[in-house]
Amino acid sequence: MKLYVSGRTPNPRRVSVFLAEKGLHIERVDLDIMKEEHKDAGFVAMNPWQRVPVLVLDDGTAICESIAICRYVEALHPMPPLFGTTPTSQALIEMWNRRLELNLLAQIAAIFRHSHPAMAHLEVPQVPAWAQANRPKVDESLAILDRELANREFIAGDTYSVADITGLIALDFMKPVKLTIPDGLDHIRRWHETLRARPSGSVW
Numbered sequence: 001m002k003l004y005v006s007g008r009t010p011n012p013r014r015v016s017v018f019l020a021e022k023g024l025h026i027e028r029v030d031l032d033i034m035k036e037e038h039k040d041a042g043f044v045a046m047n048p049w050q051r052v053p054v055l056v057l058d059d060g061t062a063i064c065e066s067i068a069i070c071r072y073v074e075a076l077h078p079m080p081p082l083f084g085t086t087p088t089s090q091a092l093i094e095m096w097n098r099r100l101e102l103n104l105l106a107q108i109a110a111i112f113r114h115s116h117p118a119m120a121h122l123e124v125p126q127v128p129a130w131a132q133a134n135r136p137k138v139d140e141s142l143a144i145l146d147r148e149l150a151n152r153e154f155i156a157g158d159t160y161s162v163a164d165i166t167g168l169i170a171l172d173f174m175k176p177v178k179l180t181i182p183d184g185l186d187h188i189r190r191w192h193e194t195l196r197a198r199p200s201g202s203v204w
């Protein structure tokens, strides 16, 4: 089994943090996306969308999408459970993971991809106005999340889950994008510090 990643990029990191929480190690193949190593024919055959991470199983099956990879790992190694254990916890974790992906991580990524000169060869066309349009959306999501986190330790309840991993990666991704958590959002700040303080919190 081999995990295709690329340096310090956010989506492969979701899998790395997940594996760290499980205490697992998978052999890694590190591609340099800046040199477009993920655009060679062999990799494109595994993922026509040309994105990392990809987990390649021993029989050649390629599992793309970070959450699909995490689900596969969870099925093989259920402990500790990071996708929930009851119908309600499973649904809430799925809900929060999707909300964090669609309403926070995607917006931060859009700002980065559509404004950073180094991304121009990967994000075609690069639309700076789309980067600008996403800035207020990040603040809106952070304000909502801050209110939610007022009453619980983790985003989907009282236990750590894959949704927290998506949150950690999104919040850490704000730094290279030069975004900061607005003043007054103390619950988000506390949550971020809690996630970073875990042994998995500094893993790449």
Ligand SMILES: N[C@@H](CCC(=O)N[C@@H](CS)C(=O)NCC(=O)O)C(=O)O
Pocket: 009, 010, 011, 012, 033, 038, 050, 051, 052, 053, 064, 065, 066, 067, 122, 123
């Ligand atoms: N939804 C995908 C997103 C994967 C993704 O966007 N990966 C980035 C690195 S964080 C990538 O491979 N970028 C290469 C490119 O933009 O060409 C997942 O969760 O795995």
